[in-house]
Amino acid sequence: MSFFRILHCGFTRQTAIPNAHQSNSKRNTNTFKCSAPAYDTIRTPLELVLSKQSNKFLGFTLEERQRLGIHGLMPACIRSDEEQMLAIESNFLAFSDNVAKYRYMRALRLAYEKLYFKFVARNVKLVLPIIYTPTVGVACTVYGMLYRGVVGIHITKHDRGHMKQILLNWPTRSSTQAICVTDGERILGLGDLGANGMGISLMPVCLDVGTNNKSLHEDPLYIGLREERLKGDEYVSFVDEFMESVVETFGRQTLIHFEDFATPNAFMFLNRYQDCYCHFNDDIQGTAAVGLGGLLGIQRITKKPLEEHVILFAGAGSAAMGISSLLKEELLSRGLSEVEAAKNIYIFDQGGAITKKRKDIPENIVIFAKEMSPIKSLEELVEKIKPSILIGATGTGGLFTEKIIRSMAANHERPGIFAYSNPTSKSECTAEQAYKFSDGRAIFSSGSPFPPVEFNGKRLTPGQANNCFAFPGLVLGTMTVQAERMPNEIFLLAAHELAKFPTDEDINGGRIYPQVEQAIEVALKIGVEVAKYLIENDLAKRALDPDEVHDYILRHAYQLEYGSALAKTWNYPEMKPHPSTAGLQKELEKKK
Structure with a gap:
């Protein structure tokens, strides 16, 4: 979902024309005489006033209702922004079923777009798991x-x-x-x-x-x-x-x-x-940026370089391929060769461990195939290679068993466990299982949100490896400078910016991702850096100085406030009649 929409909507200017009933055409003087005024205001078309982009619902002022021709089409109540948000929140919370909440939010967006985005922006943590x-x-x-x-x-x-x-x-x-x-x-x-x-x-x-x-x-x-x-x-x-x-x-x-x-x-x-x-694939590249951001977060916590971690991917679909590929690019940027970069990265799929003896390996992950005997069991593979980081992107709920988690905890002080699969029912393990079976030492993150867990008197808050931390910023930066393509380097950049976002206090508490309610801040930070990169590498069509990017984005970001629905007016200085006007008027009178 995009948190910054560089769009504008407004109302057309009102004008007045002679009333149609007072035309110069000949009329039958015996017909009924119209009592309409000589002039009617031609108002902004109703379909524009009440369009989803412009409809303020009960936020229209009395003057706006009268001048726009909508007075009487809604009750007398005029609500402030805060009252409108309260009404939406009350309706949202009145639904006990999440699909019903989704239906309500979809209806809200179809009718009142700006109110929808305003409510989402103010209540990201509450709304994001629904939309x-x-x-x-x-x-x-x-x-x-x-x-x-x-x-x-x-x-x-x-x-x-x-x-x-x-x-x-x-x-x-x-x-x-x-x-x-x-x-x-x-x-x-x-x-x-x-x-x-x-x-x-x-x-x-x-x-x-x-x-x-x-x-x-x-x-x-x-x-x-x-x-x-x-x-x-x-x-x-x-x-x-x-x-x-x-x-x-x-x-x-x-x-x-x-x-x-x-x-x-x-x-x-x-x-x-x-x-x-100018295109990208979120399942591959967006997920990769978020995944690598999490791995860099584990590097911050463990103070151990990524190249020294043993990383096991469970699953060989878009997510695993995307993350492993971007991880390889990160390691190559550190001076490692391809062989060295791939050495500690293992992949396991439905056919078992990806080994060089397999004949069905997708081209994208051939580099990670290992010279080893076939292993069909994930538990057995974990026991053999002793991964410090386990990443699940399989869609198989419960795949990370108690034995797997305990094995990782036995070999590593702070094992990293990522259960990426969505929705929650497909998650490879729950936050509670990850913390319980690792004695509270796991660094756990998931694709869908899990609530905090109380363990041994300590409140443990799982991270959410949510793509909303990557693609809005990537899109924002690219759109800002009107780039015609999205180079691979910006996904590495996004991962590093994401990894830097959690504070040292967050990291010390085991949280490697921002909180979901910080998603707008994250998007802005990544967007600015992406735009700067595209400018500095001659990939931007819009002429901007890198130092101008931040302010430019803020000036052109989607505005959550409606403002006045009426066209702006301005004052002119008093225009006095020309001195000769009176004399000219007298001359004309004489000629009559």
């Missing part, structure tokens, strides 16, 4: 039931050749600077949800190329094509056309954020478009 992981995953599984109206663009496999025409239908295309696109094939840890994947992304585009999920074909409320997925060259050319249509419609600098594509397709498109478009 993001874990609740958004559950909502996607029943998205057909929750669908209420236009939230994005749906492009189906039958729209080939017409994508630009469809994109031109987007009502606010002049202000569109970034797009989040999914084909719904790998939504969180929930698999192929097809068009229901629209619920995961924000401006959202869903490429509906069908779904292989038979239960969706049979679901009467499913909103997408009940057809098998497009594959092969047809699928690739379909996405190619989409990418080109985006830049033709919105401009070459439009940032395209890929979300929840199947791992092979995600990497294929990432490589295919690397030098052609």
Whole structure:
């Protein structure tokens, strides 16, 4: 989700024209005489006043209601900003079910966009688990039931050749600077949800190329094509056309954020478009930045360089591939060779440990294959290699057993345990299990939020390795300078900025990630540094001095305050009549 939206909305100026009833056309004098005034104010169109971008709900002042022609369309109550926030919070908390809260927040955004973002910004910790992981995953599984109206663009496999025409239908295309696109094939840890994947992304585009999920074909409320997925060259050319249509419609600098594509397709498109478009894949690169940021945090706590840690990845999907790849780049930047960088990094997947004898190793992780006997059990592998850091990205709930956690704690004073899988039900272990089985010594972080744990009289607060700590800042910095591509270096930069964010006190308490309510601060910090990097490396189209970036972003950030709904007016000095006017008037009188 983006916390900084460089968009503007406003009201058009009011004007007045002669009343239509007083035209110069001849009239039948015997007809009914209209009693309308000679002039009517032509007001701002109602659809603009009450559009989601401009609707202040009960925040319209009395003058605004009268002059905008909406007086009487709402009750007499005029609410302050604080009262509006209180009303929204009261409604939000009135729902006991998280999916109901998600539905309420979605309705709020559809009707009152600025109030929505204001409420989110003020209540990030409360709201983020609802509009993001874990609740958004559950909502996607029943998205057909929750669908209420236009939230994005749906492009189906039958729209080939017409994508630009469809994109031109987007009502606010002049202000569109970034797009989040999914084909719904790998939504969180929930698999192929097809068009229901629209619920995961924000401006959202869903490429509906069908779904292989038979239960969706049979679901009467499913909103997408009940057809098998497009594959092969047809699928690739379909996405190619989409990418080109985006830049033709919105401009070459439009940032395209890929979300929840199947791992092979995600990497294929990432490589295919690397030098052609301003794009990134959040599941690979955003997760990688957050993951490496956490590893650098463990380095801060243990005071042991990353190259000396033994790191084991459980899972070989987008997340594991992305983090291991960026970790390798970090180690290479420290002067290690590829062999040295890969030496202490192990990967385990459904087929067991990734060894050189395996024939089914994805190209991205071949470098990490080890010369060792096959090991099919994660517990056995942990016992053998004694990892100091264990990273889970498998979607298999409970994979990190008591034996695994106790084994790590027996070999390391502060073992690092990352249970990345979303939603919570898919987490490899809970925070309570990590702390309990490590005697409270684990440095634990998860993808979805877990509550604090009381252990031996001490309150332990788990970290959340949330992608909201990376992609908003990466997007913000890139959009600010209108870069036409996103080089790999900015993801390393984001990881280091993220790792520096926790204070020494946080680190001493075992917390390696910021608190979720600090997400806006994190986005600004990363955004500024990313923008500076792009400027200094001649990748920025907008001419800015690096020292100007911070203030420029603040000046152009999305404004959470409505301000006046009326057009601004200004005073002129008194304009006295010309001295000759009186004489001219007398001359005209004589001629009458």
